[in-house]
Amino acid sequence: MDRPVSGRIFFEDVIRENLDIGRPQQVQLIFDRLIIKTTPRPFRTPVITDGVIPSLHIDYKGTRIKQYHKAGQALRTETTINNTYDFYIGKNLRNLPALRRIGFQANRRLLQVQRISHDCILAEEAFQKINRPVQVTSQRASALRFADPKVQALWRALLLFQLLPTGFSNRHLRQHFASLLGQPPDSLTQGQMTYHLRRLRFHGIVEPIPQTHRYRITDLGLRTAWFCTRTYSRILRPGLGALLPELSPPNSSLRRSFDKLDQEVTSWIQHAKLAA
Amino acid sequence: MVEPITREFVASIERFAKDHQIPLITFEKGQRKDDFAKQQRKKFPQREGVVFIGKAQEKCTVYRTEKRRNPKTKRTYPWIVKSTVLVNPYYFYCIDEDFGPFFLKFCSYFPYNAKLCLNGHEYLKQQLEQKGIAYQALENGILSCADPQALQGLCDRLSEGKIDALLRKWLPRLPHPCYLPRSSSRIPLSTFHSPDRTFPPPGIGSTGQRTHLL
Numbered sequence: 001m002d003r004p005v006s007g008r009i010f011f012e013d014v015i016r017e018n019l020d021i022g023r024p025q026q027v028q029l030i031f032d033r034l035i036i037k038t039t040p041r042p043f044r045t046p047v048i049t050d051g052v053i054p055s056l057h058i059d060y061k062g063t064r065i066k067q068y069h070k071a072g073q074a075l076r077t078e079t080t081i082n083n084t085y086d087f088y089i090g091k092n093l094r095n096l097p098a099l100r101r102i103g104f105q106a107n108r109r110l111l112q113v114q115r116i117s118h119d120c121i122l123a124e125e126a127f128q129k130i131n132r133p134v135q136v137t138s139q140r141a142s143a144l145r146f147a148d149p150k151v152q153a154l155w156r157a158l159l160l161f162q163l164l165p166t167g168f169s170n171r172h173l174r175q176h177f178a179s180l181l182g183q184p185p186d187s188l189t190q191g192q193m194t195y196h197l198r199r200l201r202f203h204g205i206v207e208p209i210p211q212t213h214r215y216r217i218t219d220l221g222l223r224t225a226w227f228c229t230r231t232y233s234r235i236l237r238p239g240l241g242a243l244l245p246e247l248s249p250p251n252s253s254l255r256r257s258f259d260k261l262d263q264e265v266t267s268w269i270q271h272a273k274l275a276a
Numbered sequence: 277m278v279e280p281i282t283r284e285f286v287a288s289i290e291r292f293a294k295d296h297q298i299p300l301i302t303f304e305k306g307q308r309k310d311d312f313a314k315q316q317r318k319k320f321p322q323r324e325g326v327v328f329i330g331k332a333q334e335k336c337t338v339y340r341t342e343k344r345r346n347p348k349t350k351r352t353y354p355w356i357v358k359s360t361v362l363v364n365p366y367y368f369y370c371i372d373e374d375f376g377p378f379f380l381k382f383c384s385y386f387p388y389n390a391k392l393c394l395n396g397h398e399y400l401k402q403q404l405e406q407k408g409i410a411y412q413a414l415e416n417g418i419l420s421c422a423d424p425q426a427l428q429g430l431c432d433r434l435s436e437g438k439i440d441a442l443l444r445k446w447l448p449r450l451p452h453p454c455y456l457p458r459s460s461s462r463i464p465l466s467t468f469h470s471p472d473r474t475f476p477p478p479g480i481g482s483t484g485q486r487t488h489l490l
Contacts, residue, residue: 071414096436 008053009124011069015056018114019045022058030109031060031102033087058110061086065110077110079103130224134202141202152232153180154196155225158205158217167209167216170197278386281453286384288451289366293329303332303367313369313377323373326450330367335360338385361385368450375442376402380450388453392443396434403430 022045024035055068062083070076157176161168178185205221242254293300363385376398381391410422
């Protein structure tokens with residue numbers, strides 16, 4: 001949380017995975033109050049974004065819990081009780097301790113209910129680390145940029161060697177890498193392949209097998225290669241193809257949805273202009 | 277019966293402002309009172325005192341009389357009803373040595389409701405300064421503190437007794453039409469904030485900033 005971007009990413013994932021927190025079942029857990037038919041509605045989880053900073057709101061009668069990323073430093077949970085009678089407590093000043101207890105307990109329960117399924121900060125760090133140049137001692141290796149065709153070809157080539165107990169050599173990788181780039185193997189020099197192997201080694205994707213000229217793919221490398229290739233080829237590329245009007249068939253559901261969105265936004269703008 | 281009290285109360289406020297050379301301003305429609313108060317506080321040189329008095333126009337719940345007619349005798353009689361009217365509340369923006377900035381709002385119409393509004397974070401800032409504990413302040417919070425345990429102790433010790441004492445300290449200094457009850461049990465609470473801070477679970481991010489408080 002010492003870095004504002006990491007904190008925001010963490011909080012965005014907290015919100016994404018806890019959008020049901022404003023439902024009656026959850027609200028009665030948080031406030032320890034039974035929700036009955038006559039309890040004022042609606043129960044919802046509004047997410048209000050001020051600039052790029054989102055805030056999560058939970059309502060129970062006149063009481064509101066607000067959770068937001070305070071000053072880019074920490075996740076702040078703030079309970080405001082506007083009417084003490086929401087909790088059957090009178091408005092006497094001597095009831096302040098009871099009110100304070102209810103507020104803090106609600107905060108604690110909210111934090112107990114909220115869950116996050118993955119460590120998004122580490123995942124973000126790992127992704128950024130691969131996509132940026134790396135420096136090991138005094139040596140520097142260039143970034144393995146996600147959308148770079150050569151990097152995608154490298155990931156694919158590496159996956160071919162995942163089951164080989166003896167790893168792979170420069171020559172083996174060069175053959176497959178060149179084929180994936182649509183070039184004859186001879187067009188790539190050994191030095192060019194050494195450059196790519198060095199990048200992969202410094203990023204921790206492959207490791208040399210001692211006393212040989214061969215490499216094996218690391219656990220991190222295998223998972224990263226698998227994830228990057230599947231995401232690129234199965235989600236990004238077909239998704240973008242189905243989305244763009246000049247590339248996609250007219251019956252694509254994704255294109256229909258985006259066309260509908262475009263229509264709605266356009267008509268809303270037209271309506272706003274007429275109203276003005 | 278009520279009108280002379282109201283007139284005397286408003287006159288006493290104006291007299292108070294004149295005698296103590298305190299600015300008496302009228303808030304304009306849509307003007308943010310907090311922003312204006314912040315500007316005025318910057319110019320205020322004293323550690324404690326009334327910064328300015330603000331007059332606004334707001335809708336308030338009041339008790340007023342209305343004329344009713346007896347259906348049998350056809351004679352009229354007065355009756356007290358609860359209703360909302362536009363009245364002029366007076367805001368006393370003050371600074372206290374222990375609590376920092378706060379305001380007291382008096383309604384200038386019967387039953388002369390009063391509202392004390394204070395910020396627990398400002399109380400903490402004042403206390404930390406008095407005790408000489410280094411801290412980094414936010415607008416509505418504390419970012420970091422040299423002694424987090426002492427800070428937590430201060431939070432825990434902010435009690436209803438201290439708030440009651442603050443009100444009893446300031447009411448005699450200000451013009452007001454009401455009498456304070458003997459004990460705090462009759463002073464009503466309106467809004468209560470309980471801010472909490474959360475840190476990422478162990479293993480996420482750096483642990484060097486865990487002493488930060490908001």
